[in-house]
Amino acid sequence: MNIETNFNLEATPERVYSLMKLIEMKRYTQEELKQLVHPISKEGELNKVLKYLTDCKWISKNSHNQYELHFEKKYLETIDLFRKRLNSILFDGDKTIFYMFTEWVVTNDERILGIKVNDYTKENSDLVREGKINFHLQWRLWARFLGFGNLHNKIFIPNPSDRIKDIIDFYHHEQSLDKPIPLNVFLNWLITKCPELKNCLVDNNISTFLSLAFRELHDQKIIKLEYHQDFPYIWYLTSSMFHEIDRQVTHINLRGDQD
Template sequence: MIYKDNLRKEVTPSRLLSFLNLVIMGNYTREALKSLIYPPSLTRDSNADFNRIFNFAMDINLVAEEEHRRIGFIKNEIIKIKDNEIDEDSFKKYMNRCLFYSRESLFWRITNSLIRKDASILKSKTSEDLIKLVYNDVHIDREDILAWRFWAKYLGYAYNLMDEFIIVNPFKYIAQLNKEILRDEKPNEEMMFGKYMTELKSRASVLEGCTNGNNVSFPISLALVTLHNNQQIELLYNKDSREIWHLENMKLSGKDQVSHIRIGG
């Protein structure tokens, strides 16, 4: 399981991004960085937190110890730096690639398991509920699911309801995939829904299994209806179409059957 030791709940997106921006801005040693982020007066646990962040940044090839023990940022083709700060959209793209790089990665397995669930997933509100829900696909503990929750929300796979319950609704992530699809397709042009789902899954292996025949899993159905309601896409139904798809548990929205889709520009 990738990053099992270093990617814990302490390695949050905001902490990692702040750490990397400090590395870019300064010419610090590891000890100097630690003192800036966690002053010596703080507890030993704070030092352990710093070590997890530092080690994870090294794991994903973003920092390295250079001459005179200075910590340097490792540039790559994805992450862009503007005014000595990391562009957050490019950072998200890089982290998506890191965390979901393989079907064997912990984050891939948790996310893939959840996006294939039916509407009963709405009953799973706590971390313990989610652990039980994915048990048949991946065995995880509370530390794993807490780490997953931070990054899943940040990367657009889920969100918090009332700062307490987590809702698996990847509409933000799918919106990013739609931007990629529009590089090859014209905006606001009708597309067969089956073709759209093929395009979507070809860009994100973590979406594997989100369809069964012409039936779309509940989390993906929820995401698509959310995007429709936000006027980012338009879900269309032509009863005479040769291909009809079914969005799970979306009857109340009036979008339980779909034949075509338009992606807004």
């Protein structure tokens, strides 16, 4: 299973999911799909979404020029399941421009809350690659959908709690559940699934927005953060006087959904 993260602007999460649901129900030609989505979508937009799905190898044309689905149907039952499946494979393979945007945003501190999304490339020229000067337009749509944060008045507020929750849910069989495990063990596992979070961990300090995500998951009872006296490996969240978990954490108890 692959995902092409060099998204085009027309291939929004909702359009991608909706078109796959149509093809799941029946094999259609491109002309038939055009009639179904008109006038909701322009033909050029439809073509770009179809190209995106083809590039991902989630659909292909058969000998009758009809599109066939090559995506697990159980993950198309709801758009949340679809998102969870995408998160499970999101950054497999090469580091794309979407990866670069995401890594830069989630590893920043509160300073990024004063920067509009369309000014990201002014702050970091490395984010301009392959001539995609306006890639921030599609990045913000997919970053919000995949659970990296929320968009408010052109400001993106990083909070990867939903992304982490999807990973815990999808790979729950790889971790011990309902019992404390050392946080360093969990973090080593997490960054193999979410490599964009690696730079959020520096000298046993957890960055601002990853700390926010962990506290939110703790409040939702998806995880429980714990401090065990005399345990040698201590991690430090960004300080918060308003939360029951101030700074020191040694263990985590995973309480994610178990399918």
